[in-house]
Amino acid sequence: MVIFKKINDIKHYIYLQNTSGTATGFVPTMGALHAGHLSLVGKAKADGMLAVCSIFLNPTQFNDKNDLNKYPVSIEEDIELLIKGGCDVLFMPSVNEIYPDGESGAKTYDFGYLDTILEGATRPGHFRGVGQVVARLLEIIQPHNLYIGQKDFQQCMVIKKLVEMTGMSKINVIICPTAREADGLAMSSRNRRLTEPQRTIAGVIYQCLVSIESKQNAADFEVVKKECGDLLAAKGFIPEYIALADARNLALLSNYQKDVPMVALIAAKIGEIRLIDNVLLGK
Numbered sequence: 001m002v003i004f005k006k007i008n009d010i011k012h013y014i015y016l017q018n019t020s021g022t023a024t025g026f027v028p029t030m031g032a033l034h035a036g037h038l039s040l041v042g043k044a045k046a047d048g049m050l051a052v053c054s055i056f057l058n059p060t061q062f063n064d065k066n067d068l069n070k071y072p073v074s075i076e077e078d079i080e081l082l083i084k085g086g087c088d089v090l091f092m093p094s095v096n097e098i099y100p101d102g103e104s105g106a107k108t109y110d111f112g113y114l115d116t117i118l119e120g121a122t123r124p125g126h127f128r129g130v131g132q133v134v135a136r137l138l139e140i141i142q143p144h145n146l147y148i149g150q151k152d153f154q155q156c157m158v159i160k161k162l163v164e165m166t167g168m169s170k171i172n173v174i175i176c177p178t179a180r181e182a183d184g185l186a187m188s189s190r191n192r193r194l195t196e197p198q199r200t201i202a203g204v205i206y207q208c209l210v211s212i213e214s215k216q217n218a219a220d221f222e223v224v225k226k227e228c229g230d231l232l233a234a235k236g237f238i239p240e241y242i243a244l245a246d247a248r249n250l251a252l253l254s255n256y257q258k259d260v261p262m263v264a265l266i267a268a269k270i271g272e273i274r275l276i277d278n279v280l281l282g283k
């Protein structure tokens, strides 16, 4: 695996690879890698791509600076995992390299409705930061395929919109299934911050999502939502939202709808740790 820190160097390397016939598959990350990230790298490789991964802890997407300061960092381990996972190129830019005009100087994008609900409403400014960094990384890497995880469902929609808005629609945005632990907990870098007792009960979020899915033909969403809220609270979580939405546009739904592709989404906090997850509702 080749590691680059400078934009000009990685651009030159990718250009040479592309001209010799290999397309680029890009996996953006903030580090603290886990099997979910590696599955994205694996998918890029399986698709025959030059697998390029970035590790950049983007300061502009943290509305809570405490969350930024406590975000797990494990560069040495990450590099080992990427090598084992078959990654070809790692990009590890500095903040100056990504934001040469300062953090507030980077171009911002308006995601409209998507930025007003769920993660947008509970983390003001978060998607503005995601938009800034992803636009910048895509401009640098110019991938053919972009691999992102379904765990951040709303972020996936924001990134798809960004790709359209910036005229980069030739990039294929490939949304990959959420990687889960044995108890269903969605893999996330933030899981590392859970204490052992917190980790033991954290699978309850997925249990709630499964229950929302399994009751779709038998109950009112409001009733299931209340049961889930109570269960999460009984385990010590503070639910931020338990929501049902149209999976095509994230329009919030007050009840299950026939003939609408739906997604159930949960955000909940335990101690200082905020976890999110979602499932698509099959028929």
Ligand code: PAF
Pocket (backbone or CB within 6 Å): 028, 029, 030, 056, 058, 061, 130, 133, 134, 152, 155
């Ligand atoms: O999902 C993440 O890890 C980040 O939001 C991303 C897409 C790498 C942008 O910093």
